[in-house]
Amino acid sequence: MNRKDFMAKLEQLLRSIPAEERREALQYYEYYFDDAGAEHEEEVIQELGSPEKVATMIGADLKPGSEENGEFTEHGFTDERFEEKETPAMRGDHTKRGDRYSFHQEENQNRGYSGSYGYENGADRQAKPRTSKTLKVLLIVAIILVVSPVAVPVILGVAAVVFGLVVAAFVMFAAFVIAAVAVAVSGIAVVIAGMIASIGLPSALMTVGIGLLMFTLGAIATVATVKLCMVMYPAMVRIIVNICRIPFHGRKAVV
């Protein structure tokens, strides 16, 4: 097979993909042969494998849904393909086979690579049930309908409890601050009371002393509790935000 045969065969195999994609791919390989030079033509053809293989890879990447399932590695693509070709147990044509080799990309699009190396072996892939999408959606709707009378109140209840706990936590720390301020304020009140009440000098001095002591302790506690709030509130908000993110972004929380 020479370059011309190779390209002709490739063009024929790519007939099922959109015209623009076909043009792009063919153009790429034309340039590729050009750059490799006539002296490397043989080599390139050998390295590319077969037009079927090249076409399958191009097709696999264009398949709808190819971004959601499956993984591929350069070896998965190259070696397995040919191993599988010889396996009688493998059914299906090229396009079907291509379907299983696809890019794992759903997360890449949003946040870049997130460590989703994986390997599905041939047996697992074959065992995958071939359920249609509509059926799946119908089933999901049915499940929701059946479960919702119980699930909705339960979810609401859980949400209310969680909300209550969060509010309680916030209020608790706020209460600490208020208590500390109250102690300081009552200290001042006691000092004033000690000064204006006619209870004799020793008693008045003691009352004023106690008042001063209370005021000091209250002031220290106020500073301490405000500091505590400054530490705790942002931390709590972060934790809550991270928990809320989990359903949308997987487990990797941003701290």
Add this chain to the structure above:
Amino acid sequence: MVFNTGAALLDAIVLAVVSGETEGTYGYKITQDVRRAIDVSESTLYPVLRRLQKDECLEVYDRQFDGRNRRYYKVTEKGMAQLNLYKIEWKNYSKKIQDIFEGGVTA
């Protein structure tokens, strides 16, 4: 090679190779450069390049060379951002593996 190269890693390698050429580089050269690092089939690269192009991580333009056209690839701003992300992820990932290999799993 013993270890497989996942799609993300392949993307990262291709972006890194292309970003190394400020004037842009072309398919055949990219393939040769990538193959210098990892054992990847020649036919694997086109889908990767095409996808990166569609994701606007790479931009392409045709330029005359030696009396014929050549398609050049260049990393876009988005591609650079993506590459940097990959680099950071790879650093973390490889460090963890390294730690395990060297027996000192530090929490």
